[in-house]
Amino acid sequence: MTTEILMPALSPTMEEGTLAKWLVKEGDTVASGDILAEIETDKATMEFEAVDEGTIGKILVPEGTEGVKVNTPIAVLLEEGESADDIDSSAPAPEAAQADAGEEAPAAGGSDETAPAPAQAKAPEPDETPDWPEGTTLKQQTVREALRDAMAEEMRGDDSVFLMGEEVAEYQGAYKVSQGLLDEFGAKRVVDTPITEHGFAGLGVGAAFGGLRPIVEFMTWNFAMQAIDQIINSAAKTLYMSGGQMGCPIVFRGPNGAAARVAAQHSQDYAAWYMQVPGLKVAMPYSASDAKGLMKTAIRDPNPVVFLENEILYGRSFDVPDLDDYTVPFGKARIWRRGGDVTIVSFGIGMTYALEAAEKLAGDGIEAEVIDLRTLRPMDIPTVLKSVQKTNRCVTVEEGWPQGSVGSYLASVIMREAFDWLDAPVIPCTGKDVPMPYAANLEKHALVTTDEVIEAVRKATYR
Amino acid sequence: MAARKSTRKPNVSADELLGYYRDMLLIRRFEEKAGQLYGMGLIGGFCHLYIGQEAVVVGLEAAAEEGDKRIATYRDHGHMLACGMDPDGVMAELTGREGGYSRGKGGSMHMFSKEKHFYGGHGIVGANVPLGAGLAFADKYRENGRVTFTYFGDGAANQGQVYETFNMAALWALPVIFVIENNQYAMGTSQQRSTSTADIYTRGAPFGIPGELVDGMDVLAVKAAGEKAVAHCRAGKGPYILEIKTYRYRGHSMSDPAKYRTREEVQKMREERDAIKHVRQLLLSGDHASEDDLKAIDKEIKEIVNASAEFAKESPEPALDELWTDVYADMAPQNA
């Protein structure tokens, strides 16, 4: 059987080209890898190599021909023992061959069909089960202690869980979150790393591919910008790229957002950044019980989790249920305060301003419903919508920058899903659109403030 | 630690040589076929062929044991075939079909096989190096005696994260072999134009990692060096660097007109240093095989490769709801 040599596509976008020069002639024997011709594409002149071995039986397209369509037969190759007489004169005409190949090859632009969105389930009812059963004993704990307890409990329960990061072991954590873990679990499972964020984030992801469940601490999330490629390109995308074969159960954690007076490079909220990435889960707890329950859930999660803590919250105390195994599911918001006049949605340290504002507003007779999202991905949209359908107004609160903020995303979702219920535009309260200044007075202004939240609520309620 | 040059060990059985011949030929024919399918528009995007470098991965696989891991770059087809992954599944991934290893969602640069301990297929230059050290970290944690082969290029050797990884790997004595496939070019940039010192294998020395320069056109030399590196890692002595000098015959990817080197340079390598030809000569001159034996192997390989191409053409495109699956391991597909 003779083999047709087809005009090749030599770039992802090439559709036709010029057959500039033949480097073989009829009767030449060729082996795979031999250069047959030079072909000019719109971008460059490229050499075209033989794949099969044989003898050039016939050249179908002479050199110098322009506009030769990809997949047009340009020569015929004879195998051992064949002669030019074997060339089937009824070989398909170039056009026909082109059409065939065209049908077989998926067009570069993809098919006309548009992918169906998965059956858009009717907005499910929010899950309103309480976080802990009535009558549970509560104890006061700081966020710091709650996080430590969560890690310790999970490390006791699963020997594939380990903690690594800068100063996590002997120093007991730059912010003392890992206090006591080295003593209990030893240096094998509580690993001090060099100052090498890009490297140890990647190493952690590799360890997760290899079957462990790493907790990677960033001293603060600001430094994780050096590692963001590993978090997104390696951790978040691999399950998808592998068709579901290779998951990455890892927790990246550390303090996020402004601390106090540490200026621009150490004061950034990454909530909106990571929230954008499919394949990541993103938790940002406010209270100690949520810090504990979400951290335990994060460690058990088979996906990469970005866990955004806050330095200022570390020392705050909250009620934490005294249970052996207290977890909080992802994607379930917590309603801190019930009210019918306006919905305030926040998360993380933003809750401080949201709750303070609600308290003051109540004094003026405005009852706000305050929702803590707790996780940003998955995000509990049903709880937000249900509340907005009741209050018809929404204000969001976060410390991050305004453009592309969590609040602007919420505003778009509420507009799309609850437009007819809205009596006022959704107002996002965010940090100011500037790098964080150092001066005490300026820093205060750069952050979102309780007064701004109150102001926004008054605007939204026309009161 | 002084870097050493490898010495060649020529004593090798006929069966072994035939095995290397077969494995290298499979890669070459597979890649040629991939190039052809690309030319026909059946494969799209980036497609980086391994032609010329076959002895590297075949030699190192000969030094590996069951359970050892490997992680590669985007130039990964050869690595997958050499560790025993199914040519049909690899080719069908190249054509973006349901029968591909990633069901069409990864493509040429992103394929994985847990079963064969192949951890990708990574498209970001340098990023797979800490990942490889992490695999080794997991093995050391489990004390299972396994070794991870972490492959990267001469260009990748200039990424900062490589040196972050060298430091941690040495500090924690991780059982990882850093395999630098020095094909002398990173896209169009020759090593001389990108790299301040010629010998990349010496770059582990400041971290206390031994390194070795290996002739990558000689599968036996590669295997011997690989065995040494594996023994070092398995003995708990930490990482090892192999800089394997090799050459890629084709362009960086399919759309590379290769104007940064001469045709003569490529021809010279092909004619004088080709790794497959070399084994072929060893087989014939040592009376290990006849021309007919080799022809039979050629034919068998051709059939495997043609069958993989057929499979890759016949396999359907992924169903459209595949778009939404595998984003999370535990959540129903959703579209917020």
Ligand SMILES: Cc1ncc(C[n+]2csc(CCOP(=O)(O)OP(=O)(O)O)c2C)c(N)n1
């Ligand atoms: C971080 C990053 N920068 C740039 C690229 C684009 N790129 C892909 S391959 C390549 C050359 C790499 O050369 P080398 O490491 O020698 O490997 P080889 O292609 O020769 O196998 C470049 C610049 C990339 N994929 N990732």
Ligand SMILES: [Mg+2]
């Ligand atoms: Mg290179």
